[in-house]
Amino acid sequence: HSALTQPASVSGSPGQSITISCTGTSDNIGRYSLVSWYQQFPGKAPKLLIYEDKKRASGISDRFSGSISDILVNTAILTISGLQFDDEADYYCCSYVGDANVLFGGGTTLTVL
Amino acid sequence: QVQLRESGPDLLKPSQTLSLTCAVSGDSISVGGFLWSWVRHQPDKGLEWIGYIYYTGAAYYTPSLKNRVTISLDTPMNQVFLRLNSVTDADTATYFCAKGVIAKEYFTHWGQGIRVTVSS
Numbered sequence: 604h605s606a607l608t609q610p611a612s613v614s615g616s617p618g619q620s621i622t623i624s625c626t627g628t629s630d631n632i633g634r635y636s637l638v639s640w641y642q643q644f645p646g647k648a649p650k651l652l653i654y655e656d657k658k659r660a661s662g663i664s665d666r667f668s669g670s671i672s673d674i675l676v677n678t679a680i681l682t683i684s685g686l687q688f689d690d691e692a693d694y695y696c697c698s699y700v701g702d703a704n705v706l707f708g709g710g711t712t713l714t715v716l
Numbered sequence: 717q718v719q720l721r722e723s724g725p726d727l728l729k730p731s732q733t734l735s736l737t738c739a740v741s742g743d744s745i746s747v748g749g750f751l752w753s754w755v756r757h758q759p760d761k762g763l764e765w766i767g768y769i770y771y772t773g774a775a776y777y778t779p780s781l782k783n784r785v786t787i788s789l790d791t792p793m794n795q796v797f798l799r800l801n802s803v804t805d806a807d808t809a810t811y812f813c814a815k816g817v818i819a820k821e822y823f824t825h826w827g828q829g830i831r832v833t834v835s836s
Contacts, residue, residue: 703776
């Protein structure tokens with residue numbers, strides 16, 4: 604199965620908005636509306652933020668939103684608005700890729716400056 | 717609230733078999749519509765999906781580990797198992813079990829993880 608490509612790192616200042624991209628192919632992100640996003644702090648378990656491309660998980664702040672890009676082909680986007688220092692973590696996209704298989708992106712480290 | 721807790725050895729030698737248990741509380745692993753997955757986080761790498769098992773017992777694995785991995789259930793004990801044969805240094809990782817939703821392919825609840833080191 605092809606990889607899901609994420610930028611290794613992104614950064615932003617408190618109050619700003621940032622986006623994290625997750626680029627796949629027409630066989631995964633482009634075919635299924637089954638992208639999820641997870642937040643992981645060092646030494647901790649991942650936490651579900653977004654599922655089915657754009658649905659916010661229970662208890663997750665509306666500062667977090669998911670979408671499929673209208674511009675970039677086969678690309679899912681995680682947007683974090685009103686950036687806070689507490690948002691500094693690793694973020695992973697995940698997509699169903701067919702044949703009862705799931706794939707995680709390589710992860711993006713968010714730094715809040 | 718569902719809770720998952722992984723247990724097993726923290727140190728293995730190359731060629732040995734890794735056996736991990738995920739004890740589930742607050743939920744039944746035999747309830748329809750859900751799957752139980754194993755995901756690992758290798759040092760300085762990203763998350764890697766290992767595989768999952770449906771409540772029916774049907775199991776699916778990532779191609780790169782398919783020949784070495786088995787995921788199984790003990791429904792009366794409400795436990796999920798991971799077995800990984802012929803481990804190498806590359807299998808050093810923190811292993812997580814997670815509850816997911818069938819046909820939606822996302823993971824709602826995670827265990828705290830167990831750190832496993834493979835070293836001679």
